[in-house]
Amino acid sequence: xxxxxxxxxxxxxxxxxxxxxxxxxxxxxxxxxxxxxxxxxxxxxxxxxxxxxxxxxxxxxxxxxxxxxxxxxxxxxxxxxxxxxxxxxxxxxxxxxxxxxxxxxxxxxxxxxxxxxxxxxxxxxxxxxxxxxxxxxxxxxxxxxxxxxxxxxxxxxxxxxxxxxxxxxxxxxxxxxxxxxxxxxxxxxx
Numbered sequence: 001x002x003x004x005x006x007x008x009x010x011x012x013x014x015x016x017x018x019x020x021x022x023x024x025x026x027x028x029x030x031x032x033x034x035x036x037x038x039x040x041x042x043x044x045x046x047x048x049x050x051x052x053x054x055x056x057x058x059x060x061x062x063x064x065x066x067x068x069x070x071x072x073x074x075x076x077x078x079x080x081x082x083x084x085x086x087x088x089x090x091x092x093x094x095x096x097x098x099x100x101x102x103x104x105x106x107x108x109x110x111x112x113x114x115x116x117x118x119x120x121x122x123x124x125x126x127x128x129x130x131x132x133x134x135x136x137x138x139x140x141x142x143x144x145x146x147x148x149x150x151x152x153x154x155x156x157x158x159x160x161x162x163x164x165x166x167x168x169x170x171x172x173x174x175x176x177x178x179x180x181x182x183x184x185x186x187x188x189x190x
Contacts, residue, residue: 006035016083020090027086034082042079045069052131059133067124071107098170100183105169115163122149152176 008016008031016027035041048069052061072080072088080088091103106112110120126145142148156164156172164172173179 007031012083016086019083020086021094022086022090030086030089031082034085042081043085044079048072048080056131056133058135059131061131063127064124064131067107067110067127070110071103097180097183101170101173102166104173104179104183105166108169115165116169117163118149118153121152121164122146125149125152152179 008028013024013027016022017024020027022030034043037043038047045066049062049065052065052068055061069080070076072084074084074087088103091099095103105116108116108121108124110123122145125148129145129148138148142151152172153164155176156168158168173183
């Protein structure tokens with residue numbers, strides 16, 4: 001996707017239909033809106049953080065937005081183009097539980113080695129807690145990021161080897177209603 005593309009070609013539309021769960025007309029509408037908000041055709045990290053700040057004005061979403069940005073930016077060039085944006089939006093809003101779990105696993109697996117460590121999970125959970133601020137009242141056994149991570153690892157790391165692979169993550173997520181609820185947060189909104 002070049003920066004100067006103001007209209008998607010027929011090939012680009014066809015490719016986006018294949019790689020997302022959006023119809024042709026929806027893709028065109030999303031593209032128009034994306035270019036309105038990002039005339040360069042790309043969304044940089046600062047702009048991305050600004051969007052998150054609008055949705056979470058009472059907390060600090062900057063760290064969480066950084067982590068999400070890394071997952072959206074599939075080619076790791078420091079910006080999100082329309083294709084990357086739409087593919088991530090497709091998974092988070094219309095993806096199957098399996099697709100959403102894989103996407104969430106990528107978010108938590110910060111270093112991309114195929115395993116989630118306690119430290120990686122703590123970084124994400126801490127970023128989430130900072131983002132929501134005092135907007136959410138949590139149960140006593142989850143009222144700090146550390147307690148939540150201990151609880152998740154107790155659920156998912158059955159062999160106590162100190163990390164969670166994709167299989168453990170999927171299995172454990174199905175047993176935690178909060179995780180499944182969070183994965184389905186955007187269903188039907190887009």
